[in-house]
Amino acid sequence: MLSDVIDILADPVDGTALMLSEDGSRIVSDSGHSYDIARQGYVTLAGGAGLRYSGDDASMIDAREAFLSRGHFAPFVEAVSAAVNTVLDEAGVPVDAQAAIVEIGAGTGYYLSHALDDVENSIGVGLDVSVAAAKRLAHCHPRAGAVVADAWSHLPFRDNSVDIIVVAFAPRNAAEFARILKPGGEVVVLTADQGHLRELREPLGIIDVEKGKVARLIEQAAGHLEPVGEGQLLEFPMDLDQASIAAQIKMSPSARHIHPDVLHTRIEALPETMTVTARAVLTRFKPVS
Ligand SMILES: C[S@@+](CC[C@H](N)C(=O)[O-])C[C@H]1O[C@@H](n2cnc3c(N)ncnc32)[C@H](O)[C@@H]1O
Numbered sequence: 707m708l709s710d711v712i713d714i715l716a717d718p719v720d721g722t723a724l725m726l727s728e729d730g731s732r733i734v735s736d737s738g739h740s741y742d743i744a745r746q747g748y749v750t751l752a753g754g755a756g757l758r759y760s761g762d763d764a765s766m767i768d769a770r771e772a773f774l775s776r777g778h779f780a781p782f783v784e785a786v787s788a789a790v791n792t793v794l795d796e797a798g799v800p801v802d803a804q805a806a807i808v809e810i811g812a813g814t815g816y817y818l819s820h821a822l823d824d825v826e827n828s829i830g831v832g833l834d835v836s837v838a839a840a841k842r843l844a845h846c847h848p849r850a851g852a853v854v855a856d857a858w859s860h861l862p863f864r865d866n867s868v869d870i871i872v873v874a875f876a877p878r879n880a881a882e883f884a885r886i887l888k889p890g891g892e893v894v895v896l897t898a899d900q901g902h903l904r905e906l907r908e909p910l911g912i913i914d915v916e917k918g919k920v921a922r923l924i925e926q927a928a929g930h931l932e933p934v935g936e937g938q939l940l941e942f943p944m945d946l947d948q949a950s951i952a953a954q955i956k957m958s959p960s961a962r963h964i965h966p967d968v969l970h971t972r973i974e975a976l977p978e979t980m981t982v983t984a985r986a987v988l989t990r991f992k993p994v995s
Pocket of ligand 1: 759760761762770810811812813814815816817833834835836839855856857858873874875876877
């Protein structure tokens with residue numbers, strides 16, 4: 707709920723502290739700005755420029771939920787939660803502390819809710835620019851709050867307030883991440899790697915992940931964040947039926963590039979079930995000291 711995370715949120719306009727209004731319908735800042743809480747439980751915290759993107763639409767979010775609920779990405783979510791625990795251990799965050807975990811571009815909150823389950827007493831915020839995502843995020847976990855905001859803007863969090871930032875297949879704003887992390891805090895990033903879904907590329911006409919994506923990610927973060935150790939390569943086979951393959955494609959940017967009828971015909975031509983490779987790199991980053 708938003709009330710659990712209000713202390714780490716900040717006014718997107720001027721960074722001042724936020725509090726809940728007495729009737730619980732709004733969030734107001736020390737400087738007098740007011741943000742309505744939507745009836746579905748999320749709040750939009752966008753500064754003066756508003757939102758430039760709309761993010762994933764409702765059908766993409768539904769497809770993501772359908773795919774993830776079948777457990778196909780379980781090794782990814784387990785690796786992210788293990789990294790979250792390792793970072794908290796190494797930072798010496800006491801078990802009874804309310805560790806603050808933020809997921810950027812959180813989608814359905816799959817990674818966030820798993821991490822919150824894994825870390826007792828932790829609280830979390832799922833931030834996404836998509837309203838369809840925020841509606842899910844608001845109910846993804848009892849200790850999570852949902853915020854609509856643009857990852858590329860001034861993030862609506864207080865300086866040095868967050869223990870862990872999780873980013874799975876979503877935008878990374880290194881300068882802002884460095885600002886909002888507590889000392890000892892880290893960013894846990896999951897990035898698709900070349901060869902991800904390789905068996906589907908040709909039959910479905912979807913493009914591969916570009917080469918050197920992780921190296922570019924490290925370059926882009928330079929000056930704000932630096933990697934902690936080597937990235938961890940995660941590769942595993944998934945047995946996907948045609949419904950899971952359709953959900954996987956519909957939750958990805960390919961959904962916007964392939965006409966649904968064409969996709970349907972191509973998927974029908976595939977075997978009933980296929981073994982498909984999942985491949986990503988998990989990288990930890992800490993602020994440059
Ligand atoms: C590939 S999905 C990943 C979702 C989730 N992390 C997962 O792996 O299940 C990318 C998400 O980032 C969101 N997104 C895209 N651009 C964004 C931006 N500029 N600010 C915030 N969220 C954004 C999309 O709406 C979408 O939910």
